[in-house]
Amino acid sequence: MLFSQHSKLSERLSVLSASLFALLFSGLAQADYRLNFQDPVTGVARDIYGLHMLIFWICVVIFVLVFGVMFYSIFKHRKSKNYEASQFSHSTAVEVIWTIIPFLILVGMAIPATQVLIKMEDTTKSDLTVKITGYQWKWGYEYMDGSDISFYSTLSTPRTQIDQFNAETKTDIGEHYLLETDKALIVPSGKKVRALITANDVIHAWWIPAFGVKKDAIPGYINELWFNVDEGKEGIYRGNCAELCGKDHAYMPIVVQVVTSDQYDQWVAGGGQFNAKGFASLDDASQLEMVAETEESIEGEGEQPPAEPAKSSFAESVIEAVVPSAEASDAQLSVDQLMAKGEKIYSVQCVACHQANGAGIPGVFPAITGSAIATGNIDAHIDIILNGKPGTAMAAYGRQLSDEDIAAVITYQRNALGNSVGDSVQAADIAAKR
Ligand code: HEC
Ligand SMILES: [Cu+2]
Numbered sequence: 037m038l039f040s041q042h043s044k045l046s047e048r049l050s051v052l053s054a055s056l057f058a059l060l061f062s063g064l065a066q067a068d069y070r071l072n073f074q075d076p077v078t079g080v081a082r083d084i085y086g087l088h089m090l091i092f093w094i095c096v097v098i099f100v101l102v103f104g105v106m107f108y109s110i111f112k113h114r115k116s117k118n119y120e121a122s123q124f125s126h127s128t129a130v131e132v133i134w135t136i137i138p139f140l141i142l143v144g145m146a147i148p149a150t151q152v153l154i155k156m157e158d159t160t161k162s163d164l165t166v167k168i169t170g171y172q173w174k175w176g177y178e179y180m181d182g183s184d185i186s187f188y189s190t191l192s193t194p195r196t197q198i199d200q201f202n203a204e205t206k207t208d209i210g211e212h213y214l215l216e217t218d219k220a221l222i223v224p225s226g227k228k229v230r231a232l233i234t235a236n237d238v239i240h241a242w243w244i245p246a247f248g249v250k251k252d253a254i255p256g257y258i259n260e261l262w263f264n265v266d267e268g269k270e271g272i273y274r275g276n277c278a279e280l281c282g283k284d285h286a287y288m289p290i291v292v293q294v295v296t297s298d299q300y301d302q303w304v305a306g307g308g309q310f311n312a313k314g315f316a317s318l319d320d321a322s323q324l325e326m327v328a329e330t331e332e333s334i335e336g337e338g339e340q341p342p343a344e345p346a347k348s349s350f351a352e353s354v355i356e357a358v359v360p361s362a363e364a365s366d367a368q369l370s371v372d373q374l375m376a377k378g379e380k381i382y383s384v385q386c387v388a389c390h391q392a393n394g395a396g397i398p399g400v401f402p403a404i405t406g407s408a409i410a411t412g413n414i415d416a417h418i419d420i421i422l423n424g425k426p427g428t429a430m431a432a433y434g435r436q437l438s439d440e441d442i443a444a445v446i447t448y449q450r451n452a453l454g455n456s457v458g459d460s461v462q463a464a465d466i467a468a469k470r
Contacts, residue, residue, distance in 0.1 A: 074246045077269040077294075081154045081248030091145055098141075098255060105437060107376040125248035143200050153273070159260045162230035164222065170233075170253035170277065171389060172429055173284035178223050180232070185308035188436050190285045199328075212449030213468045218384070220291040221428050222308070222316045234258040237429070241279035244292055250278055265294045272315070285387045355402050361445055368441070371447065378448025385455040389429060392455025401429070405454035414459060418469050439463035 088392040113119040169176040171188075178186040194218055199210045210216065223229045233242050235253040243250040247263040267305040275290040293315050295303065302318055303309075309317040369377070383392070389401035404410045409417050421442055424432035433442060440463040450457040 037460050045208055050193045053133050061357055076248060077246050077265050077273070078248055078263045079261065079266075080152070080156050081246060083089075083155065084248045087148055087152055089189065090148065090325070094141065094145065099454045131469045137440075141271070156261075161228065161231045162262055163227040164224070164263070165230045165232065166223070167232045168221075168242055168253065170235035170237075170242070170281070170288075171431065172237050172282050173277075173288040175217075175221075175242070175277075175288060175290060176236075177219075179304075179308075183304045183308070187219050187308070187310075189219045189221065190384060191289060191290070192216045192218045192384070193287075193394060199392065213284065214290045215276075215291070216314070217289060218290045218314045220272070220293040220314055220316070222293050222295060222300065222303055223265070223292050224297035225265045225270050225298055227300075228262055228264045230260060233261065236431075238281050239279050240281045240288070242272050242275070242290060243278040244290060245277075246254055246273045246274035246399045247292075252279055270294045272298075287388065369444070371451075374447040374460055375446045375451060377441070378444035379447070379452065381437065381445045382448055382453075385433070385437070386445065394449075394455075404449050407455075409454050410453075414446070414450070414461060415469075416459065417450070418442070418466060422444060422466070422469060439466040439470075442463070442466045 037230075055171055060089040073081075073085055073088065075170070076085045121236075165180040167176075167178040169178070174188050174190040176188050181382070191214065193210065193212075194213050197207065200206050206372065231242070231249075231251075232253050233253045234257060235255045237255060240253040241250060241256070242253055242261075244263070247265065249260045249261045249263050251259045253259065271294055273292045273294065277285055277288040277290070279285075281288070293313070295316055295318075299316065299318055303316045306317070311317040380391075386404075390396050390404050391401075409420055421429065422432065422434035424430045433445075437445070443461045443463045443466050446466075447460040449455065450459060
């Protein structure tokens with residue numbers, strides 16, 4: 037009886053451990069698994085890495101010593117040896133030793149840590165300042181050096197890749213799933229870049245692990261950070277918003293493209309244009325190679341990433357749609373053109389709240405389907421999109437989208453998502469209302 041129970045238990049245990057094992061290793065095989073931090077590409081990130089390793093090894097040594105002594109004592113003085121325990125209860129000498137040694141260890145760790153902290157906080161003598169603003173759910177970048185470049189950076193992974201919960205109809209996700217944007221922050225290597233970080237709604241945080249920077253973006257408050265990417269480490273670096281900021285917190289990645297300072301000057305002189313992949317548009321043929329190369333060296337240890345599947349032409353068309361067109365806003369578009377463009381803009385800028393089918397989220401984000409504004413007087417519709425609704429999550433898109441984009445998304449909302457008002461607007465109508 038006892039025996040059979042026991043064997044059942046051990047059977048269960050072995051099943052459990054086998055499945056745990058399988059779980060662990062299937063996870064390892066799937067994920068691009070790596071240990072430790074990303075490879076540091078700035079001096080501060082290298083310092084942080086060094087500090088991390090130093091403290092790690094101090095911990096390892098303490099661990100081995102403490103457990104070594106413990107296990108040795110347990111084993112040496114075990115009951116079967118009839119060891120007679122000593123009965124002393126106080127030892128000033130031991131107490132002094134176990135106070136002084138940890139104290140010395142802590143001071144020994146605090147000195148280099150403080151040096152790095154002081155270095156991290158020193159934002160003086162910067163070559164370039166960028167203002168970074170967190171929004172629900174995108175990042176705004178503004179160059180403060182008089183170049184007058186500013187833009188918003190939005191997730192470019194298509195919602196069709198994100199919203200697939202059915203394993204059977206699942207399509208492949210892209211290589212940089214949820215870590216890709218329509219426009220990257222462009223910075224030069226070998227230059228001290230200072231960032232002023234704030235937010236427009238709730239608290240976000242700007243985080244690029246390879247740079248060793250992470251700072252909260254707080255509404256009404258400006259935080260500072262700086263980084264100086266080593267020359268020779270040009271490439272694409274990716275990070276995330278690191279402060280839970282609501283429903284789409286996971287969908288506001290950060291992409292930074294580091295270019296040489298010559299390329300940066302060229303980009304600024306060209307007015308800060310972007311190519312279809314959201315990187316600096318330079319008329320320098322070597323640029324694409326550079327991007328491809330460094331992406332590999334950041335991520336690739338050994339294995340070649342799978343050739344990009346005829347990659348989301350949808351994502352690219354979205355990006356094209358989102359980059360405001362430089363054309364004059366008096367161009368007339370057909371209703372079909374407006375609807376096609378509007379659908380793309382809606383699927384990038386508006387779905388997070390109003391949902392792909394226009395139903396919104398009851399009690400939080402209103403439906404567009406049957407909405408009094410989206411089916412009523414068009415002036416009110418234009419107004420809420422241009423100016424937003426202060427005090428709510430509905431942002432003023434007049435600052436973020438071009439006249440044509442706004443005309444398209446309004447036309448789309450009025451004639452799709454279950455609405456069929458039948459009217460349309462042109463960019464010129466929007467310009468007139470600004
Ligand atoms: C971050 C969430 C969010 C995003 C993104 C968003 N909206 Fe809204 N939207 C809201 C909220 C909240 C309201 C309700 C505001 C209020 O209280 O009147 C709203 C209201 C509206 C309304 C009025 C609906 C009604 O009947 O009251 C329209 C039209 C609208 N949004 C269009 C858009 C368009 C177009 C976009 C994309 C360019 C967009 N919204 C993106 C949150 C959002
Ligand atoms: Cu955020």
